[in-house]
Amino acid sequence: MNSLRTNVRLGLRSNNFVSNKHDATLQVQKPQQRTVLGVLHDNVQHSRCVEGGRLPDHGSCSDSSTSTLLTHPISSSACDNQTDDRVFDDMEASETHDDYSMQQHNDFRLFLDLSTDETMDSTLPDDSLNSHDVFCAVEYREDIHHYLQQRELKFRPRVDLLQHHPELTSNMRMVLVDWLVEVSIEYKLCSETLHLAVGYLDRFLSLTKCVKRSELQLVGTAALMIASKYEEIYPPELKEFVYITDDTYTRGKLIKIEIIFLKVLAFQLSTPTIDYFLKQYLTIQSVCSQTENLALYVSDLSLLAVSSRQYVPSVVAAAAYCLANYTINANLWPVSLESFTGYTLAELAPCLKDLHKLYTTAKVLPQKAIRGKYNCSKYDYVSQMSAPAVIPLP
Template identity: 40%
Template sequence: MPSVRGRKSPVADWVDCDKQEKQTNPKSKRPTWPSRAPMVKKRTALVDMTNAHKVHISLPGRKKKQEVKKKSNPSLSENNQAEQQRLSSDSSEGQASGNTDKEKEEAEAAPAGKPAVCNVQPHLLRPQIPSEFDVDSENRDDCFMCPEYAKDIFDYLKSREEKFVLRNYMCQQPNINDGMRAILVDWLVEVQENFELYHETLYLAVKLTDHFLARTPIQRDTLQLVGSTAMLLASKFEERDPPYVEHFLYICDDAYTRQQVVDMEVRILQVLSFDIGIPIAYRFLRRYAKCAGVGIDTLTLARYFCELSLMDMELALERSSLLASACLLLALCTKHLPGWPPILEFHSGYSISEVASTVRKLYPVVVQPPNELKAIHSKYSHEVFFRVASLPLVDFDVLEKTLSPETSPEVPSHAVVNS
């Protein structure tokens, strides 16, 4: 193979030509524009784009400087120009002094120590949060917590749930069923744990998968491609350092090609109209747990219940905020804590009677999870998650007293407590 060390780079040839041209023609100038090319006006790349030079601010106690043009009127003599300048400067000084005196009088008339009050229209005023329900004032010095907008943010997320109401789509999917979907969710939990992704990524990936399947029939061998691509999209949306496409090809055992993943990514975005900011239950759960002031062990137990609910198709149809409320209420009852205090009713917007029906749907899923799908159970059996998967669940009769204390419960046949 010939050596490339002796070759001269094109850049070096260009430099030598430039030097040779300077030696032959020392008075050579920069190349001019072509005759047909438009002339470009020279300017600085970063100029003052704030229009600050057009704004004149008059400060009290300072005289305005009148800019005098060199040639105001070519028909006047020099004496007339000087007289005109003197008169204009006197009038501007008098006006500035008058403005200063007026501002001083207004400042003296205003009460000391009281800032100016801006009148805001009534419909723009934010509702005041009662002091007993204020859980964000403790973070008023932390700008990253957004204490002024925390409740407004979650109220907005709750209002967006109206746009993402999910229906049971299995009747329109002849090639897949609820069991296949549960297997896919169990596999996504393993992917989230192996890649050490955020829990928000897992919940969003399941939401993207459900909403895509609700609008597009697929084949059985495409289900894993949809789930892995949804996890890729959710990683790009939530993660700081999302995995690459090659990582998902590896965990799929090279069952798909890179082009298939990219095509499915485009297809999911087009079907969902690029609106993938779907409210998820995990965010509501953390917010409600903070409002209730529960410990990290109770929150982890509620997270375990909420993650088990991802595999059940009936619970997937529930609103995320309502599902989070049901998981937290079941965790509070399991920990023998007050069921649904008024602060949770205020921040969630749900009464205990509205949450009760979802809790009754969640209870059998937690009592008897699928035997062959153990990813979530083994995950929350670790000491990092306080081994909450091995905690005994609350009895159904005790739970029913909390949900509807005025009625006597009827224990269903499936209500068997884990030991």
């Protein structure tokens, strides 16, 4: 873990992040039973929160040292035991438990009766909540896309975002982004959280001056912390963000930088990302899972390069789609997406060339977190695929 701090501060190669991180963790000998919120599935965490009418250790209400800005919403079941004690003060504990269980059983039966009522719409597919249409709102998707295209221009970071930071280099930013990817993998954060965090980071650097090298990791941690609170159901706690920096920064310092960060961004956190646009395109013109995963891989790679900031997220997402589609299916930009987005292949060509170059050189980059993320069966091992030698462009 010490290597994480050193690499981000000095801008060294980041390929030692994974191995050094685990070695340093063993040497420091952190407590063995460390609760990691992000490792748990959302449903598992919720069941643990309400199981036995108590909160898990990492969600205790007694932690009053955390700022109100960092307080996570907790279930009212945390205080169920106290309520039950007042209501059933003169009853035996076993009878109280039986009545509570019976009430839960009756409520569940009522839910089943309502859910099987003839007036309920039972035509929804089982995976409807996981469908991209939930986010795209099919009947309004064109209006939504037009609105988000306007917002991406409004909150677009500067291309020369490091110009007013003499101690920072593009390589340091690349190392930091690679570290953010590692943290998001460890805590199982969704891809939208990662893209939001990098977007917040670039906007912060665009609107500030003279961020010191020693504070770069602090700024990146704040960006990920804010993004996880915005996007995740169960974001990691403040103490987890202190831990991932190897206690380099205190809780108070993280709270302070969070307040500064939000003021710099003027609390404008709802910004479109490459990940959102790409998933919208995949909904409109579906492709095989391998092509989809390759497009996600290329879109994540684009976060590493400062040069990709010269393109708005909707264009980068379109170029990632084209590159993946051509690599797998020998096709580029379908007519349906050209009509929907208004982007022609000629307009996407400059960004597509840059992404192709980045994809080609990804295997030799010292930053390995993204390649490692997509080198598994879940993503069809797309990071092992070779990029096409050339792409036919107009």
